Amino acid sequence: MRLGQSVRHPVAMRCLLVDDSSAFLETARALLARDGVTVMGTASSGAEAVRLASALRPDVAVVDIGLGPENGFDLARELATMRITVVMTSSAAEDDYADLIAVSPVAGFLAKAELSAAGIRRLLGSSPVRPTADRPMADQPTADRPTAD
Numbered sequence: 001m002r003l004g005q006s007v008r009h010p011v012a013m014r015c016l017l018v019d020d021s022s023a024f025l026e027t028a029r030a031l032l033a034r035d036g037v038t039v040m041g042t043a044s045s046g047a048e049a050v051r052l053a054s055a056l057r058p059d060v061a062v063v064d065i066g067l068g069p070e071n072g073f074d075l076a077r078e079l080a081t082m083r084i085t086v087v088m089t090s091s092a093a094e095d096d097y098a099d100l101i102a103v104s105p106v107a108g109f110l111a112k113a114e115l116s117a118a119g120i121r122r123l124l125g126s127s128p129v130r131p132t133a134d135r136p137m138a139d140q141p142t143a144d145r146p147t148a149d
Contacts, residue, residue, distance in 0.1 A: 012036065012037075012038050013036075013037045013038065013059050013060060013117065013120065013121070013124075014037075014038045014040050014056070014057075014058045014059045014060075015032060015037050015038065015039050015040060015058055015059065015060050015061070015062060015120070016039075016040055016041050016042070016043065016049065016052055016053055016056060016058040016060070016061040016062070016084075017029060017032075017039060017041075017042045017043070017061075017062050018042070018043045018044075018046075018048075018049040018061060018062065018063045018064060018067065018072070018075065019042075019044065019062075019063075019064040019067070019089075020044050020045070020064065020066075020067050020068035021064075022044065024064075024112065025042040025044070028062070028112075028115055029042060031115065031116065032115075032116075032117055032120075035116060035117030035118070036117060037117045037120070040052075040056045040058050041056055041058075044068075045067070045068070045070065046067060046070045046074065046075040046078070049061065049063070049075055049079070050075070050078055050079070050082075053079055053082055053084055054082065057084075058084060059084075059085065060084070060085045060086070060087060060107070060120060060124065061076075061079050061084050061085070061086050061087070062086075062087045062088075062089055062110075062115070062120070063075055063076055063079070063086055063087070063088055063089065064088075064089055064090060065088050065089070065090040065092075065097055066090060066092075072088060072090075073088075073100055073104050073106075076088065076104055076105060076106050077104065077105060080105035080106075085107050085124060086105070086106045086107060087106065087107050087108060087109070087110055087120055087123055088101060088104075088106050088108070088109045088110075089109065089110050089111065089112050089115060090109075090111065090112065091111070091112045091113070092111075093111065094109045094111065097109065107123045107124055108123035110123065
């Protein structure tokens, strides 16, 4: 390393996991923690997620689309009003929800089988501005990013 160069250290990501499956929550927590993500909490319902999000203020919430009898997209809109970035997940394919994802205030989608810290960071990296409830990601301005040589 030359004088004046800096070493990039990834910023620790603080995450809230929301899913009605306790087995998935345990697996996802272990996987993300191993990859350096601080899992601040887990919730199995929308009400619990909102309570934890208010108290913990995570950087990102990974929310199951099929949250038991609840709708994960409704929760995503509520979390977006709290300025929390949301990544949707499901065991189903993204194509099954593409239209709903496109009009919701979420950073994107990761299938449960593909959930990883790198996948979340990739979505967050492509979303320079946090979504809001009244302005989904598709309507967000994009920042100019330098390209790697």
